Amino acid sequence: MTIDFILNGEDVSLKADPLERLSDLLRERFGLSSLMSDCLAGFCGKCVVYLDGRLVNSCLVPAFKVRGSEVVSFEGFKSTDTFDAVSRAFNDAGAEFCGFCDAAVFMAAGSLLDSAERPGEDDIEETMSTVYCRCSTPSITLGAIRGAVEAKAGGKYDRAR
Amino acid sequence: MRVDEVAAPQTVAEALAILKRRPDAVPWAGGTLLMTVESAAFGDKPASLLDLGGIAELTVINRSDRYLELGACVSLSAILALPRSLSLEPLRGAAGLVGTASVRNLATIGGNVAARGSFMTCFSALACMDAAMEIRDASGSRWSSIHTLVDEDGRPRFPRAALLTRIRVPTAPWDAASVHPLGMAPRGEAYPATFAAAARFEKETISELRLLAAGKRLVRDRALELSLVGKRLPLSAKDVDAARSAARDEAIEAELGAGPASLYGTYVASFLASIQEEGR
Numbered sequence: 531m532t533i534d535f536i537l538n539g540e541d542v543s544l545k546a547d548p549l550e551r552l553s554d555l556l557r558e559r560f561g562l563s564s565l566m567s568d569c570l571a572g573f574c575g576k577c578v579v580y581l582d583g584r585l586v587n588s589c590l591v592p593a594f595k596v597r598g599s600e601v602v603s604f605e606g607f608k609s610t611d612t613f614d615a616v617s618r619a620f621n622d623a624g625a626e627f628c629g630f631c632d633a634a635v636f637m638a639a640g641s642l643l644d645s646a647e648r649p650g651e652d653d654i655e656e657t658m659s660t661v662y663c664r665c666s667t668p669s670i671t672l673g674a675i676r677g678a679v680e681a682k683a684g685g686k687y688d689r690a691r
Numbered sequence: 692m693r694v695d696e697v698a699a700p701q702t703v704a705e706a707l708a709i710l711k712r713r714p715d716a717v718p719w720a721g722g723t724l725l726m727t728v729e730s731a732a733f734g735d736k737p738a739s740l741l742d743l744g745g746i747a748e749l750t751v752i753n754r755s756d757r758y759l760e761l762g763a764c765v766s767l768s769a770i771l772a773l774p775r776s777l778s779l780e781p782l783r784g785a786a787g788l789v790g791t792a793s794v795r796n797l798a799t800i801g802g803n804v805a806a807r808g809s810f811m812t813c814f815s816a817l818a819c820m821d822a823a824m825e826i827r828d829a830s831g832s833r834w835s836s837i838h839t840l841v842d843e844d845g846r847p848r849f850p851r852a853a854l855l856t857r858i859r860v861p862t863a864p865w866d867a868a869s870v871h872p873l874g875m876a877p878r879g880e881a882y883p884a885t886f887a888a889a890a891r892f893e894k895e896t897i898s899e900l901r902l903l904a905a906g907k908r909l910v911r912d913r914a915l916e917l918s919l920v921g922k923r924l925p926l927s928a929k930d931v932d933a934a935r936s937a938a939r940d941e942a943i944e945a946e947l948g949a950g951p952a953s954l955y956g957t958y959v960a961s962f963l964a965s966i967q968e969e970g971r
Binding site (some may be wrong): 573 | 693694719740797
């Protein structure tokens, strides 16, 4: 089956089995090494991408569901203002992640900053629990995101500095 | 699963036409179950997939004074984003038990309800709330109680070559509601079973009560419910203990498994104990 979609802002097309996992497509066909397909069951959250603006586990998305959609992986997310805001917030808070889950944690945090409504405490905890991360300190991570969310609500990300 | 065709209808009518031609076609909404727990069930036989993602009418949410109508492809995250002022317990609690936030962005209420191998997390909550389902097939559409999706043995029964299109959830508030997983879900959302309960009170008396567990089979002991309706609060310790034993025995008889059955009894007792204060 031919799969046409937009990946990190570029039109792409490829032949794939309809049920091939998006995580496999992105890693193996496009060389996007930020995605970790760890559990293949939507449990670990290490393979999250934005699919038409929604944070989803790419291991649960078959190739045929991507047709006509827009996919943003961490590689594309890195060039956005939201990434800069998340990065600043984590740096300022001293939040550190290992190379295995950092991309997913950044993208989960980015989805909160990009949400149409200001996320509440429950939203922040729920969304960040998407990524099963054992290498960071949750209180520092959540504190950094709270700060970034407040900064955005105030109209300027710089308050997170 | 080996796929020999992927159809992408834009309307329910197109989807039904495809189902008429291929009654074995697998409806695909969010696909979170099909990509995990249900994938093995299809084996190597060729399957035709019916991608429901392009049917706009299946993603509509309508509200009236008495009901909330959810299109079958409404995501669980969309349900959780509904205003808190809307009385949706225990459904809201059940939706929150499914996977993580990013899984719930994919998972749909229809997929959760129409799972064929086992009752999934939201089924017990919707059964508790007396939800109704709109099922459409080549012969037309019909609304029926969610309980018609349960066979005589208490197992899932979803009609062939038919689509679940809408779910109507009564929004009359319950005075108490509770939902809990009965066991762990180490991989994704497939708990062994889910407990849901709801109650209404009138003048410190239980006027309506639902106690359910749903896993491989649906467990609902109407005799137990009826024995407690009309009782004045607070219930006696003897009543609570008797309910615990009756619920556990019913779940064991329904082959829910020893662990989930024991948990079911515990949650029934815990729910009944907790309503003592709320009813007054």
